[in-house]
Amino acid sequence: MKLCISAVLSLLLTGTAFLNHAADLTLRFGTPFVTNSNLHKAMEKFAEVVAKESEGKIKVQIYADSQIGDIQQLIAGMQLGTVDMAYLGVGNSGQLKGCGPLNVSYLPYLFKSKKAAEDGLNGPIFQELYEQCAQSAGVRIFAVAGDRSPRAxxxxxxxxxxxxxxxxxxxxxxxxxxxxxxxxxxxxxxxxxxxxxxxxxxxxxxxxxxxxxxxxxxxxxxxxxxxxxxxxxHCYDMAAFYVSERKWKTFTPEQKALFKRAAAEGGKLATQLGEELDKHGLEELxxxxxxxxxxxxxxxxxxWANVYKNYEGKVWPDGLVQRIKAAQK
Missing domain, CATH: 3.40.190.10 (Periplasmic binding protein-like II)
Structure with missing residues (x-):
């Protein structure tokens, strides 16, 4: 009898210990980027930092290769709440109601260099556009981190x-x-x-x-x-960390700060690996x-000089392109 009670207590204690170490929050994080690419590794770094700094209380499940949807499906999933986060290009949200001005990030030859793109997409003009998109469409860009190769x-x-x-x-x-x-x-x-x-x-x-x-x-x-x-x-782009706005509102200030730190670490790794890829890419070709x-x-x-005229004053405010170009050093 004592042996049976001891066994039961042991199982209960083991179960309690397991529950104490289980994640309190699990996030579904999707992307169309392929597994083992520099951008996928950025997602892994993000998940690693989040798990470490939250002491295992937050788990990020990564779904690469469009496993839980392509670009449109991931964005729709974040609006519906079936997808928590995604790693996409900045302008991918431009198709959403209220997010049209973000299409400007894909205007050919908008930025004159990678550095200009990084500064611009993280600068005050675009921060305003990200906030507008979050309020209108329910999808928030909470970090822009991870250089992309120039488009060819x-x-x-x-x-x-x-x-x-x-x-x-x-x-x-x-x-x-x-x-x-x-x-x-x-x-x-x-x-x-x-x-x-x-x-x-x-x-x-x-x-x-x-x-x-x-x-x-x-x-x-x-x-x-x-x-x-x-x-x-013709286009310098960056990857961005997206989150469902309804999910973002449930996070504490500490959790939001953690996600931004983790995104910065992930983006830094993506940029480093991307620079190596660009350096050796010609050899591969x-x-x-x-x-x-x-x-x-x-x-x-x-x-392509007149492409912007179809959007000026319609999709984005008059003078937006000029403001972005004028802000580049």
Whole structure:
């Protein structure tokens, strides 16, 4: 009898200890970025810092490769509360009601360098836009951290040396209006596809190209099936940590501060790994037999100079583009 009581007490104590060490809060954190990419590693770093500093009370479950949804589905999930957090591009929220001004981040040649993009996207002009988006759409960007590779035009037909070379090509373009307008302005037939659909579409000839830099092109292996790389550098972007606004409101000030610290650590790692990738990316392209060219960027900038006019005073306030450019050092 004593043995049985001892066994029961032991089980109860063990169960209590387990409960004490279980996470009090579990967060679903999704992304379309591929596993083991520099951006996925940023998410892992974020989860690691959160777990360590919360002493295991907060657990972040990571879902890469669009496991719980593509970009639109992740954003919708955060609005509905079925997804807690996501790691996406800054302008991905521009499709939401009240978030239209964030489309400006994808305007071609808005930023003159990576540093200018980092400063601008973390500066007061964009902070105001993030807050507006959170209040209007229920999705908050709480940290912008993690440099992206400059966007390039990567095709199965080429080389692409000038805007006219794109006329008639079918390209996978992100499902964002300003990207669509940008490429349609030079005669591209835009094909909306999720990132995880692009490789097969390229290999089957369903599309002729896509526009991503070293980070996504190499991690998704698009360079295996598209052998012409045009380094247009038409967009400098950064990754952003998104959160459901309804979930954000449940966090304590200490938890919010922790998430921002963890995001900064994750973004720092993504940037370091991304810089290494950019440095060695050209070698990878050469090994794969990719034809790498630097096109006439001034010609592309001229071809896209009027894209903003479709948005000025309609999607974003008059003078926003000028303010952003004037703030760059």
């Amino acid at each position: 035009i990567v095709t199965t037909k080429g080389p692409i040396l000038k805007p006219e070379d794109l006329n008639g090509l079918r390209m996978r373009i992100p499902p964002i209006p300003i990207f669509r307008d940008t490429f349609e302005a030079v005669g591209v037939k835009v094909v909306p596809l999720g990132l995880n659909e692009v490789y097969m579409a390229l290999s089957r000839g369903q599309v002729d190209g896509q526009d991503n830099g070293f980070d996504l092109t190499l991690s998704f292996r698009f360079h295996e099936v598209s052998k012409f790389w045009s380094a247009t550098d 050469k090994k794969a037999g990719v034809n790498y060219v630097v096109p006439d960027r001034a010609a592309f900038a001229k071809a």
